[in-house]
Amino acid sequence: MDAALNEIARALVAPGKGILAADESSGTIKKRFDAIGTESTEDRRRAYREMLFTAKGAEECISGVILYDETIRQTASDGRPLVKVLEDAGIMPGIKVDKGTTKLAKSPHELVTDGLDGLRERLVEYRGLGAKFAKWRAVITIGDGIPTQYCLDVNAHALARYAALCQDEGIVPIVEPEVLMDGGHTIERCFDVTRDTLHTVFDELFAQQVELEGMLLKPNMVVPGKANRTASPDEVADATLTCFREVVPAAVPGIVFLSGGQDDVEATANLDAINKRGPHPWEVSFSYGRALQAAALKAWGGSDANADAGRAAFLHRAKMNSLARYGKWSPDAENAA
Numbered sequence: 001m002d003a004a005l006n007e008i009a010r011a012l013v014a015p016g017k018g019i020l021a022a023d024e025s026s027g028t029i030k031k032r033f034d035a036i037g038t039e040s041t042e043d044r045r046r047a048y049r050e051m052l053f054t055a056k057g058a059e060e061c062i063s064g065v066i067l068y069d070e071t072i073r074q075t076a077s078d079g080r081p082l083v084k085v086l087e088d089a090g091i092m093p094g095i096k097v098d099k100g101t102t103k104l105a106k107s108p109h110e111l112v113t114d115g116l117d118g119l120r121e122r123l124v125e126y127r128g129l130g131a132k133f134a135k136w137r138a139v140i141t142i143g144d145g146i147p148t149q150y151c152l153d154v155n156a157h158a159l160a161r162y163a164a165l166c167q168d169e170g171i172v173p174i175v176e177p178e179v180l181m182d183g184g185h186t187i188e189r190c191f192d193v194t195r196d197t198l199h200t201v202f203d204e205l206f207a208q209q210v211e212l213e214g215m216l217l218k219p220n221m222v223v224p225g226k227a228n229r230t231a232s233p234d235e236v237a238d239a240t241l242t243c244f245r246e247v248v249p250a251a252v253p254g255i256v257f258l259s260g261g262q263d264d265v266e267a268t269a270n271l272d273a274i275n276k277r278g279p280h281p282w283e284v285s286f287s288y289g290r291a292l293q294a295a296a297l298k299a300w301g302g303s304d305a306n307a308d309a310g311r312a313a314f315l316h317r318a319k320m321n322s323l324a325r326y327g328k329w330s331p332d333a334e335n336a337a
Ligand code: 13P
Pocket: 021, 137, 176, 258, 259, 260, 261, 287, 288, 289, 290, 291
C-alpha cells in the first residue's frame, strides 16, 4: 500500500470533514451565473470562488476543494494564487481532470467521459500547481433499455485508467460514477443500476491494479428519479447502505457523495441518516457542489458587496454537513445556527 496516498485519502474524510466541489466547467458555471443574472466573465468566476475559499472557519468542515483548470491557475485579489489561499487555510486543493461527457458510439442515448489523452502529462503539471487529489466523473443514464452493460464497461474502464494514472503520479483519484436522478424511475431501479455500476467499476479497478486504500469513491445515493417522488432520509439510507455493503470493499477509506440535484437540506438530511446508522466499513462523507453552493451563490448575487453574506451562507451549509458527518444533524440545527 502507498502510505502517502492513503494518508491524503484519509485526511480528505477526516472526522467532521468533507469536500467542496467547485470544479464547474465554463459551461456549467455559466448556467449557474445565468440563474442569478450575472455575466460569466473570468473576473466574476474568480471573485465568486475567492469568496468561497476565504470563508473563515470553513477548514473545520471542509478538507479539500475540487478546482477547475481555470481556477487552479487564478490569483486572489490580495495577489496570492487561489491554491495558496486554500493551503494557507489548511484545505487541500484538488483538480477535475476529465474533459466532460460525449455521446457513446453505437448507443445514441448514453454517454462516455473524455480526457484520457495526455492525462499523465496533465497530472504532472497539476501536481506542480499543488493538486493533491483529482476527480473524474462518469455519467450513467437510466431510461428505456439503458444503461447497457456496454456503457457501464467503457465508463468503468476509463475510470480505472484514470485512477491508475493518478496513483502512478502520486495523486489520489476520486472515482465518480454518477447514476443520474433524471427520469421517473423507482428507487428499486436506482438500486439495481447503482449496484451494477459499482460492481463493474470495482472489477475494472481491480483489473487495472488500482490500490483501493489510496482512492475515494464519489457515488450517487440510491434515490428515486426526480420525476417520480422524493424518498424519506430513512428510506434513502436503508437502500444506499444495503447497496454499498454489497459492492464497495472495506479497503476504500471513504465514500464522498455527490448531491446530484437533491436540494441543500435534503442532501444533508440523507447524509445524516446514513451516518446515524454507523459505524460503517468506510467513512461516509460529502463532496457536494450544488448542495454546498446554491444558497451562497444566491446570497452573493454577483456582487462583491454581498461577499460576507455569501460566505455566511456557505459556512452554514458546511457546518450542517459537518454535523451530518457525525449523524448529529437535526432540522432544529438549521434554525438554531
Ligand atoms: P453536485 O453535488 O452538484 O452533484 O456536484 C458534485 C460534482 O462534483 C459532480 O461532478
